[in-house]
Amino acid sequence: MEITAGSHVWVEDQELAWVDGVVTSVNGNEAEVETINGNQVTTKLSKLYPKDMEAPDTGVDDMTKLSYLHEPAVLHNLAIRYGIKEIYTYCGNILIAINPFQAISHLYDTKLMDSYKGAQLGDRSPHVFAITDVAYRAMNNEGKSNSILVSGESGAGKTETTKMIMRYLAYLGGHAAAEARTVERKVLESNPVLEAFGNAKTVRNNNSSRFGKFVEIQFDARGQISGAAIRTYLLEKSRVCQISEPERNYHCFYLLCAAPPKDAIFRIVAAILHLGNIAFALEGEDSSVLEDDKAKFHLQVAAELLMCDLEALETALCKRNMVTPEEVIKRSLDPLGAAISRDGLAKTIYARLFDWLVKKINVSIGQDPDSKCLIGVLDIYGFESFKTSSFEQFCINFTNEKLQQHFNQHVFKMEQSVYQEEEIDWSYIDFVDNQDVLDLIEKKPGGIISLLDETCMFPKSTHETFAQKLYQTFKDHKRFVKPKLARTEFTIVHYAGEVQYQCDQFLDKNKDYIVPEHQELLSTSKCSFIASLFPSLNAETPKSGKFSSIGSRFKLQLQQLMDILNSTEPHYIRCIKPNSDLRPEIFENVSVLQQLRSGGVLEAIRVKCEGYPTNRIFSEFLERFSILAPEVLKENVEENVACKSIMEKVGLSNYQIGKTKIFLRAGQMAELDGRKAKLLGESAKVIQKQVRSRIARKRYVRVQTASICIQTVLRGQLACESLKFRKRTAAAVKIQKSARRKSASRKYTNIISSAVVVQTGIRAIVAHNEFRSKMQNRSATIQAATEEEEKDSGKEEEDIGKEEKDIGKEEKDIGKEEKDIGKEEKDSGKEVKEPEDKEPEKQPTVKVQEKEELPDPPVAVLEQNEPDKPDVSPDKEQEVTEESNELYHIVKEISSPIQDVLTAEDLPSEVEQLKVLLIGEKKRADEYQKQHAETQELSEQRRKKLEETEKKVHQLQESLNRLLFSMSEQFSQLKTILQTPSSSKPASPPIARVDYFDNSDNSDASSTGSDFAFPASGHDSANNSCPRPKAPQVHVKDATATEITGTADSDKEGAFDDYF
Secondary structure, three states, rough: OOOOOOOEEEEEEEEEEEEEEEEEEOOOOEEEEEOOOOOEEEEEHHHOOOOOOOOOOOOOOHHOOOOOOOOOHHHHHHHHHHHOOOOEEEOOOEEEEEEOOOOOOOOOOHHHHHHHHOOOOOOOOOOHHHHOOOOOHHHHHOOOOOEEEEEEEEEEEOHHHHHHHHHHHHHHHHOOOOOOOHHHHHHHHHEEEEEEHHHEEOOOOOOOOOOEEEEEEEEEOOEEEEEEEEEEEOOHHHOOOOOOOOOEEEEHHHHHHHHOOOOOHHHHHHHHHHHOOEEEEEEEOOEEEEEOOHHHHHHHHHHHOOOOOOOHHHHHHHHHEEEEOOOEEEEEEEEHHHHHHHHHHHHHHHHHHHHHHHHHHHHHOOOOOOOEEEEEEEEEEOOOOOOEEHHHHHHHHHHHHHHHHHHHHHHHHHHHHHHHHHHHOOOOOOOOHHHHEEEEEHOOOOOOOEEEEEHOOOOOOOOHHHHHHHHHOOOOOOOEEEEOOOOOOOEEEEOOEEEEEEEOOOOHHHHHOOOOEEEEEEEHHHHHHHHHHHOOOOOOOOOOOOOOOOOHHHHHHHHHHHHHHHHEEEEEEEEEOOOOOOOOOOOOOOHHHHHHHHHHHHHHHHHHHHHHOOEEEEEHHHHHHHHHHHEEEHHOOHHHHHHHHHHHOOOOOOOOOOOOEEEEOOHHHHHHHHHHHHHHHHHHHHHHHHHHHHHHHHHHHHHHHHHHHHHHHHHHHHHHHHHHHHHHHHHHHHHHHHHHHHHHHHHHHHHHHHHHHHHHHHHHHHHHHHHHHHHHHHHHHHHHHHHHHHHHHHHHHHHHHHHOOOOOOOHHHHHHHHHHHHHHHHHHHHHHHHHHHHOOOOOOOOOOOOOOOOOHOOOOOHHHOOOOOHOHHHHHHHHHHHHHHHHHHHHHHHHOOOOOOOOHHHHHHHHHHHHHHHHHHHHHHHHHHHHHHHHHHHHHHHHHHHHHHHHHHHHHHHHHHHHHHHHHHHHHHHHHHHHHOOOOOOOOOOOOOOOEEEOOOOOHHHOOOOOOOOOOOOOOOHHHHOOOOOOOEEEEEEEEEHHOOOOOOHHHHHHHHHOO
């Protein structure tokens, strides 16, 4: 296949074995590939394999249907099917079974068995029942024996597959269920016994069969099971004595430890366990004895279990008889020799027991000597390659080489049958054979087994001498490799790969001496069962040991097995272990690929690739590749002619045209797919060009149409917005005109109202100032009159004092007190004069009318002046109060009854009256002093309020100045408004005359409402015992519209000026 940039290929990967990718570039013989996991790989073109992009997502049930039959395609197909729990897959007539490590429902039930009964291979999905059914029908129809070969490595599921085969054979040819102990039932029941004594736990499997088993199921003429026989091969006896961690011995030993022995079989197994615990020590130079009491105990128990003499058993283990022409000499063994003798005895006993079990099972099952047909089921170990591979692995791999040769011959034979049916020429196809490996192992003389037997016959031979023989004999053999720096190791290139073997134990494991001492000891056992396992030796050789090669015996058994298989029609089942952890739903590519190689699946594919690995019926071929020559379909020709025309047009040769199929050589299918992909790519470019042109044209027309629609809508919206803007502009002009007119009218009205308020405040201030001036003048007049009266009263008192000198000291004291009272009155007079100097200047006068009445009695004067306090300042109110007191005092003194002429007789009475009057005056003086103190405190509070009021007046004046300044700026506008003719006069209210009355109960509250209100002086009505007199009325002249605007429009300006 021609690999170009963009080709999908498979490339090698260390972790995944094979990974798919796309070729990014090709440089000569190398290509760069981008894998699916994002890595960039550079490799040779010869190491790349094409990937079938038309393969179904669920894989194919028969891998011969793959377009590309190569290693990565097979691995990928198995992985896909395992992921969907399809554990069976065909490769031609070979069944590949992958161990699921979990139970799958309805996979082996009776209903499924019935569905496969009589079905052709390939009609139903792959299954072990299908292979078994084909073998059974071929035996009945052709009268020829068949065999089913189940292989795979440890843990792949060979034993379970064998059980399913025998179960299905029992279903097809078994007897009625009512019959007890049928043959097929005995065969199935024999499996646990053989597994207990022949299976063990290994590194790769917990129940690994350590022997080969070939079960012959015999059938009568009616196709029913009539007998059976079980043949075993190469039991791993060395496991009885040698176990490496973490492996275990055979299951029977652990079953014995779990329960005490009950019969002779378990006595033998227990004896083998105790033999393994016997240890030896060196005595003298080359003799051996039991190491300690523990060894003696185990020797005694082993002798009791074997029912033989204790001393004879110890002698058989520690000594050996040497036969000479003259006599028989007893030679002592060293500890190593004694241990080898002990292990040999244990292995011999266990092997004889296992062989007896197999014979007993065969006798129990029963064989049919008249049977002419059978179905053999071979359950044998698969190809093994461990880190330490010894003699057992050598024999196992030798067996698999033999089976692989048989498998290759069968595959090639099947290919030949297909070629013969299609009548194509196949004579030049070479057969792929592995005979050279078999000759290396089994050729006589000169093979490895022959050299091993020859070395074992020399007593002084060692594993090193055996290795040197191998190196010298096979140094030029292409299948034999000597590792570097190795002295006892060699490598054989098997069909499944290279395996390196260690020669250290080859000699010991190949020797199977029949030790006369052991034979004689056990043949004389008091246990009849043990004695039957070791019959007496021939009389001709009573004292001689005979060497028997396990390798040679195994080769003979294997040849017998191959003869049986060659006489039957074989069917192959390859079991695969998906992962080393024995866990479900895990598929390890590297492990599976190694098993495919060792199981011969890839070798079978290689055999098929040597011929015509790909074949298709004519209709399928034409359906897939008719695009390469479309003119062929237009002609009315036969299918084979059409296929030939396609191949000729492409330029391929070495293909074959059969009766119903076309056969292609390896790589031709990939070449056809490459041509098809290239043609499709070019056609796709043409289609893409047309489609993209059409799509671009449609997109352009769609965009153009959309743009026209958008422009239309936008222009309509812009026109609407423009119209709205013009309407809003016109409406705004109208609104502004009306708003400005209303604003001017509102301003005019506000100015008029402000002027009225300002006039009211100014007039109130002027009236207040006039009232305060009058009160100051009146207080001064009263004060002057009071001082004159005080002087007159002082002179009169001095005259009276002179005349009454004789009265006594009391009268002098009264005169002093009167002088003190006069001084206090003078001091109070001075305090009244101080606020007069601080009165503010007089303001412009305004017409104020005040009603005031001063009654004659001083008490009336005090009562009338008390309510006037809210309209005067605090200082003025204090002056009025003091003047009232002075006036009252003066009146009282004036109204006192003093006559110009006094008689001597009336003087005492007058003195008494004066005393009483003086005492009353003292009381009144005290009361006046108290009232004077309270009045001073109240005057101080009202003085502070007056200062605040004056501040507010100054603020009012400043506000008035600002108002007048702003009014002067707007004067021109007001003139224009007043002079403008109007059909209707502004509806401004006339400025009416306002009479100001302070009738509020709380004067402080009214003072905070406006700048033109003034705080009331004096106490609240609640604190006054005197009734509140009528407040002074402030009259403001009416400012009518005629006074402000005039009688005509021409008089508006002059009237406004006069108003201000």
